[in-house]
Amino acid sequence: xxxxxxGLTAGDPNGIGPEIALKAARRPQPANRRLVLIGHRGIWExxxxxxxxxxxxxxxxxxxxxxxxxTWDPDMxxxxxxCPGKVRADxxxxxxxxxxxxxxxxQNKRLAAIVTAPIxxxxxxxxxxxxxxxxxxxxxxxxxRRYAMMLFGEKLRVVLxxxxxxxxxxxxxxxxxxIVEAVEMLARALPWMGFKRARIGVCGLNxxxxxxxxxxxxxxxxxxPALARCRKRGWHVSGPIxxxxxxxQHLAGKxxxxxxxxxxQGLGPMKMLSFExxxxxxxxxxxxRTSPDHGTAFDLAGRNRANPxxxxxxxxxxxxxxxxKNPWA
Numbered sequence: 001x002x003x004x005x006x007g008l009t010a011g012d013p014n015g016i017g018p019e020i021a022l023k024a025a026r027r028p029q030p031a032n033r034r035l036v037l038i039g040h041r042g043i044w045e046x047x048x049x050x051x052x053x054x055x056x057x058x059x060x061x062x063x064x065x066x067x068x069x070x071t072w073d074p075d076m077x078x079x080x081x082x083c084p085g086k087v088r089a090d091x092x093x094x095x096x097x098x099x100x101x102x103x104x105x106x107q108n109k110r111l112a113a114i115v116t117a118p119i120x121x122x123x124x125x126x127x128x129x130x131x132x133x134x135x136x137x138x139x140x141x142x143x144x145r146r147y148a149m150m151l152f153g154e155k156l157r158v159v160l161x162x163x164x165x166x167x168x169x170x171x172x173x174x175x176x177x178x179i180v181e182a183v184e185m186l187a188r189a190l191p192w193m194g195f196k197r198a199r200i201g202v203c204g205l206n207x208x209x210x211x212x213x214x215x216x217x218x219x220x221x222x223x224x225p226a227l228a229r230c231r232k233r234g235w236h237v238s239g240p241i242x243x244x245x246x247x248x249q250h251l252a253g254k255x256x257x258x259x260x261x262x263x264x265q266g267l268g269p270m271k272m273l274s275f276e277x278x279x280x281x282x283x284x285x286x287x288x289r290t291s292p293d294h295g296t297a298f299d300l301a302g303r304n305r306a307n308p309x310x311x312x313x314x315x316x317x318x319x320x321x322x323x324x325k326n327p328w329a
Contacts, residue, residue: 003034004112004322005066006315007105009098010039011117014083014091015296016306018047021117023308024315025069026053033319034066036111038098040079044071050304062110074101084302092123099134103141106287113288113318117311118296121164132164135282138289144328147284148185150257151267151293153274156250157193157257158266159186159283170262171218174205176226182259183227185283187235188327190256201246201255202227202239203265209242223261267293276309279317286329288322290314 008025011017018039025035037044041058048055056069077097080090102114121132131137139147150159161182162173183200190198203209204223206216213220223240230237241249243260247269250258260266271278271293278293292310300306 003032003066004319005034005036005062005110006318006322007036007038007072007102007111007114008311008315009102009114009116010037010043010095012091012095012120012123012296013039013043013080014086014088014123015118015120015298015301017095017117017119017296018043019051019301019304019306020292020308020311021115022047022051022053023306024311025056027312029068030319033068035069035315036062036066037069037071038074038102039071040075040094041071041073042079043094046082050302062105072101074098076101085298087120087123087126087298089123089127092120092127092129095119096124096127096129096137099137100141103138103287106289107142112322113290115311115314115318116289116291118292118294120296120298134289134291135163138282138285138287142285142287144284144286146181146185147282148182150186150189150281150283151270151278152257152281153270153278153293155273156247156270157190158270159189159257159259160263160266161259161261162263164263167262167264171205171216174218174222174261176222176229179223179226179259180229183230183235183237184233186257186259189281189283192321192324192327195256197256198236199254199256200235200237200259201241201250201257202237202259203243203246203261204240205261207242207244209240276307277313278310279314281317281321284328286326288318288326290318290321 008021080094105111205218210216210219280291
């Protein structure tokens with residue numbers, strides 16, 4: 001089998017990103033897998049000392065044949081001051097530079113996929129970085145105009161129609177176009193993941209899916225018309241279904257995935273069942289990107305207590321999907 005090179009970014013160096021990346025990389029890996037830990041060499045050396053393990057060898061670039069595990073320092077930002085658990089602009093700038101390098105390497109086919117460790121949105125804001133997170137930044141860097149977050153664990157798979165919005169703004173931001181786009185993303189992603197039928201359930205926005213208009217009209221005026229458009233395109237879609245029912249139906253096997261109207265509506269059930277093993281897959285990109293479905297966990301940083309299970313799952317899914325055709329490549 002041909003080698004598959006996967007880059008793992010350090011994320012915010014003051015969080016648990018370097019720890020879970022190195023822990024995941026130290027697991028036994030298939031013989032054809034090549035892992036590249038992307039970040040300042042000092043971060044990886046410091047993390048290896050904390051874990052009591054050898055630091056993988058450093059490579060100057062990704063041109064030559066790679067060892068099974070290595071570190072790569074793109075040297076695109078000054079080394080951040082080590083401050084575990086602290087929100088700092090220099091850490092955000094280092095994380096940002098590593099993402100830029102990883103994306104460029106994936107675009108140049110040096111990496112088959114990237115797995116991004118968590119960043120701090122607060123630190124990004126402090127550093128003056130305009131994108132609030134990975135999803136929006138990766139879309140800009142790759143020129144993707146339509147994209148979506150897919151979060152999944154062993155049993156639930158969810159795409160969000162709206163992303164990081166205050167709850168009071170969700171109803172105004174929810175459009176038929178956003179729902180159609182989310183369904184389309186799932187309809188293309190599910191076969192990539194191995195679900196040939198791509199059966200999709202769509203949440204209502206309001207309690208009881210609006211109860212016929214008594215508890216809100218978005219189901220009638222926005223969601224139902226969007227789903228009618230989806231059915232005309234041949235997608236297997238059902239809804240709008242009350243959010244307190246649809247995830248039970250998903251678990252029972254009625255759907256392969258669910259479109260949720262807002263962040264916590266979808267991620268609450270998913271994380272309840274897969275908090276330690278959830279994966280975030282960005283849909284719509286010409287490159288492959290996964291990440292663990294959790295944050296920087298500043299309270300655990302530098303203590304060798306972080307659980308790498310979600311990073312391991314993100315890495316394994318990146319390798320699995322890299323061997324298949326990306327529908328947006």
